[in-house]
Amino acid sequence: xxxLTLFSLLFLVSMSFVAGLVDAAVGGGGLIQTPALFSALPxxxxxxxxxTNKLSSIFGTATAAFRYARTVRIHxxxxxxxxxxxxxxxxxxxRLVAWLPVQYVKPMVLVLxxxxxxxxxxxxNLGDVHAPLRSGRAERWLAxxxxxxxxxxxxxxxxxxxxxxxFAFVRFFGFDFLRAAATTKVVNGATNLAALAYFIxxxxxxxxxxxxxxxANILGAQLxxxxxxxxxxxxxxxxxxxxxxxxxxxxxxxxxx
Numbered sequence: 001x002x003x004l005t006l007f008s009l010l011f012l013v014s015m016s017f018v019a020g021l022v023d024a025a026v027g028g029g030g031l032i033q034t035p036a037l038f039s040a041l042p043x044x045x046x047x048x049x050x051x052t053n054k055l056s057s058i059f060g061t062a063t064a065a066f067r068y069a070r071t072v073r074i075h076x077x078x079x080x081x082x083x084x085x086x087x088x089x090x091x092x093x094x095r096l097v098a099w100l101p102v103q104y105v106k107p108m109v110l111v112l113x114x115x116x117x118x119x120x121x122x123x124x125n126l127g128d129v130h131a132p133l134r135s136g137r138a139e140r141w142l143a144x145x146x147x148x149x150x151x152x153x154x155x156x157x158x159x160x161x162x163x164x165x166x167f168a169f170v171r172f173f174g175f176d177f178l179r180a181a182a183t184t185k186v187v188n189g190a191t192n193l194a195a196l197a198y199f200i201x202x203x204x205x206x207x208x209x210x211x212x213x214x215x216a217n218i219l220g221a222q223l224x225x226x227x228x229x230x231x232x233x234x235x236x237x238x239x240x241x242x243x244x245x246x247x248x249x250x251x252x253x254x255x256x257x
Contacts, residue, residue, distance in 0.1 A: 020220025027162020051199030060217030086151025093155025
């Protein structure tokens with residue numbers, strides 16, 4: 001294994017700060033941090049890259065969730081069941097990576113992202129107002145189903161998880177975009193924790209990089225959550241659409257290549 005150089009560490013810390021900022025505001029920090037890790041640590045295994053990414057990002061996610069919870073009223077009857085279901089499903093998904101053909105997932109994800117982006121653009125008022133559509137048992141079961149499906153996807157594949165969660169909370173639960181983003185942080189924290197339950201015991205974390213990156217991720221997440229809350233629902237909606245189209249471009253490029 002190549003030794004971590006000072007230049008590589010500074011590069012990773014700066015990228016982790018930006019990833020934390022973007023992820024806290026609208027999700028998608030992995031689009032920044034994961035490629036940065038592969039670029040800076042070419043001689044390390046993918047498992048170590050993913051483990052290092054998860055350990056550094058979970059602190060930023062938790063920080064963002066805490067920051068949101070202090071200002072935005074998180075709807076815990078949805079957030080907690082979804083987070084618990086996602087934790088279990090993400091762990092199962094991570095275990096099945098070796099047996100299921102990941103390459104067939106990309107086209108389906110690309111189509112879903114295009115549909116989500118177009119639907120959000122068409123529904124101009126989508127996510128403007130926080131008006132929960134369900135309550136009681138129906139809401140809890142839908143939260144469990146949402147956490148299970150998207151949590152499994154995050155453990156199995158990953159990219160776009162934040163976008164799928166945010167859209168689900170807006171479209172199927174009636175949340176506004178700001179509350180949806182806050183709830184997404186809670187569920188994302190659970191899926192990251194599930195992944196770490198595998199990566200840490202198997203020694204797939206480079207702590208020399210993960211710890212400084214975690215500090216930078218926390219600082220970025222604080223700023224990102226502040227910007228999102230100050231900008232309000234419409235600001236988060238616009239960022240959400242930008243992220244969707246960036247994901248679409250990335251998936252299309254990867255498939256064409």
